[in-house]
Amino acid sequence: MDVIDQLNAVKRGKLSRRAFQQSLLGLGIGVMATPFMPSRAMAQGDQGTLFTWGGYDVPDLFGAYEAKNGALPNFAVFGGAEDALTRLRGGFVADVVHPCNADLIRWVDSGYFQPIDTSRLSNWDDVMPELAAMAGNKSETGAPWMVPFDWGGTSVTYRTDLVELEGEESWDILWDERYAGQIGMLASGGDAWWSAAIKVGVPFDQINTDDAFERISAALREQRPLVRVYTDDVTTLGQALSSGELVAAMTWNSTAVELQYEEIPVRFAQPKEGALTWVCGLMMHRDAPNPERAYEIIDAMLSVEAGEFMIGAYGYGHSNRKSFETFTDEELQGLGLSANPKEILDAGHFSIPQGQEWESRMNETYELIKAGF
């Protein structure tokens, strides 16, 4: 982008956010910070950077990487995928990023990513092909944009000793007025909005209609007085469930599994309406400063050791089919998993990627509701 382009953009009255960022740089704000950046990267021993969800910044997932490079990758953590994308648009560069299936198409369209050369991944042959075949994952060359890594569900984790079920397990637990002030919710619309759609019975292929918008927001509005906290911090939700401050919360698999290890009586519900299911994966930044390390990060995360940790410690599904071999069918069932991911993913509701307009509108509405409007 040179000055002429910039001026033309201004003349036309259109300026993309990237162009705007670049003008900021030109104005000297970025310039001030640049001299410090290379030295910082050097100080960190030239490791690759992984931009991921909280809870994935643990050594257990990067055994192979650590063995080779003598250190862990650098981590940057986000609470929701939409937040992560905004930060990337704001100029943040990481080697590898960890979004999910619902984000894939919009993320690819943003132009920040490059297809992944699977021949450089020693574990690629063991990756379940049905996961890699998600919608929008094939680039022009046939190489995937995203390497699937983990899969699981969003559902209700509830205290079996404190919640009295009325019939089957259901999303209604989170709308039960008996537990006003003891309900926890995920703050990211990517989970809450879709789960509310399941609860009110909106089919996912109609989620972008105005009628669906109204019904879903009405349900979330109705729930708001019952909610004690909206957060994306799984530790906060886990601790609150274990102390009894919350009796039920919308969570991912790992919260329930970790609490069960601490012998807290909780269950990860299998709601009669179906859970929300997802597949997340690893994408490589177009300008990855350290592509060599990027491939090593991805390969380490696809390894069997990483997979066994994901399944055993967090209760998430992994994309490497060999990871499941050390677990018996009963163990997997107890975790709500199966060596055949299709079984689980088909039993739940798999979110359908939406356009940017919808995504912004949905997030805006959910934020209004959370604030009480």
Place this chain on the structure above:
Amino acid sequence: MSPALVVLIIGILVPFIILISLSMWTRDGFGFDMTPTFENYQRVGTEPIFSTLLARSFWISGIATFFTVLLCYPMAYYVAFHVHRNKMLWIVLMTLPFWTSYLLRVFAWRVILGYEGVINSAFLSMGWIQAPLEFLLYSQTAVIITLAHAWAAFAILPLYVSLEKIDKSLLEAATDLGDGPVRRFLRITLPLSLPGVISACFLIFIPTTGDYITPALLGGPDGVMIGNLIQLQFGPVNNWPMGAALSIVLMLWIGALALVFLFITRKAKDRLA
């Protein structure tokens, strides 16, 4: 051009102009439509969420400011009038807790106010309460308590400086002329320390109004403040122009309130003197 002017232009004027022009654009997918419009400001004026959160932010930070100054005044007073040796050491010791990171202190309050926190466990074990007090965390109370503590250092220092400057012979004169301790405080000490009180109020009120991390960690659904809303505009809501407009409106409101406050304190000072 002097270097100071250059710094001023690059560091303050240019970003401010960017902020103002950004606030008059509109979101267009992930880019901007640069046709100038006041639509964002109209929305701030008409949609209830903005006025409610603005009012709540001023309310919370006003109360926090009041309590901070009220609690810090006696401390500063004590050091200024009753400590005669190593005054600096006293001041350093008083501000020592504030040398840790702001985020850490906010987190510490979570531990104190939490459901199984210090206060609740203590009260439970003493049998004063049967179930943990839930209003302590995730409430406006929690935000006010945390802000009042976290900003204390910013009140102690200006209060101490203005109290320390008071000419002690004035106090002796007042006593000689028959004033008791209370009247002496009201007629001499308080009016002369007002500049410190005013600057302490400003130093705390202005940054706490836009505070983001305390309400995010301790506020719960009803403790959300305007700073959180601005952050959301630049994050998931993806409406930067709206965020810019909100920041400017907040700035204007703080400016207006500060002027009113200055006016009132000046009147009060005239009265006292």
